[in-house]
Amino acid sequence: MKKFVLSFELIDSPLLVICSIVVAIGVIVVMAWAPRRVGRTIGVAVAAGGVMYLVARAASAAQVFDGPLPAGAARWSALAIAGIAAGVMGVVAAPRVRRIVGVVVILASVITGFLGVNSSYGITHTLAAIMGVQTLDRADLPDTGRDAAGTATWENWKPPADMPSSGTVSALSGDSRIPSGDFPARDASLYLPPAALVKDPPTLPLIVFMMGQPGSPDPTSLAKALADFARAHDGLAPIAIVADQTASGDLDPSCADSAKYGPVATYLNTLVPQWAASHLNVSTDHRLWVLGGFSNGGSCAAKWAAEYPEVWGHLLDVSGNEYPGSEHPDATIDEVFGGDAAAFEAATPAAIMGRTPSRDYAGHVAIFTWGQSDSVFGPGQQRNALAAHAAGFTAMTHVVTGAGHDGPALDGALAFAIPELARVLGLAPS
16 A cells, blocks of 8 residues: 555646645635635635745745746645635634535645646656655566677667567666665666567667656656657667665765765766676667766766766766756865865866867767756756867757756657667667
């Protein structure tokens, strides 16, 4: 039961609609029970909702949130507060049944507001993802069989008749867990495309991806995008690991090893690659390896793809910070870099790219994407794309129309980037 509740789909389900209907019916009952107070109830609800909307918009303008607040989030917050206010009006007046209905309206309004705001962001699909806990089944890793099948490309791959119609999404936990050393990483997630599940599977490209902060190693968006690609390409797609670069939704290690947060860079750039190479049928050619991420994860991806070009052949930065710790530079300098501002500045992706020989990035593709209305992260993405191009990357940019710093920006970026990366990974014609 606990697993069902934690893994229940929150965005692509009718739950929000159902809760909204409960609120609407409850408010009607509250007002119908006391017709003389209808005007007062409506006035209080509208006033409370209006104040909430203005507060949310003002907070967004002041950049209180991590990126621009989706317009839907402000509206859902206002509607939730309006429902709560109407429920309170029912609670404070007799009879007892009306008070009970008022309590139901308050509770349903809280849930509706939570679901509505979450759906407006469109990123975290389950309570497990919001809470940062893993509910996927433990991964059953296939036998490695490099010598038997070789590397699959769009030219030489012929799917066997018994190939599964879909891939698998699972947790790298228990015996399948990636060792994280002294960094307290949460369990990563694994996507295996259909081609990886056949007898004597071929070697495939690898994507290591990281989500934002707050956030968790939730594979939902990436796995869906890769599954869509695999369906259109005879089961071929990269193998993907969604790893944890924060250790907690409330922490920001800022993509660097530190005494305070632990060796996060070592985990992602040494331990994860070592584990993948020894446990998965991934190519030994690192030109077929991609490091990517969204928001905070995108920032880490940009830094580490620049810093470790021998490990990561390509970069996918979705709506990333211009540099790690950009939202709180003073705290990052103090907590991560021991007060050394020069070291903090030297660790930005642009600085690393600027001092690295361009030959190290030859043949490396770097894709930078952002939402059309993302005025907080978009400009930094543009600057990093220019820096990557100047450093020797084959840099590409993509603006997701109608998106902000949200789920549609992530989904739109993946829909664009995966086919583009497939061309350099050998999974589609170049």
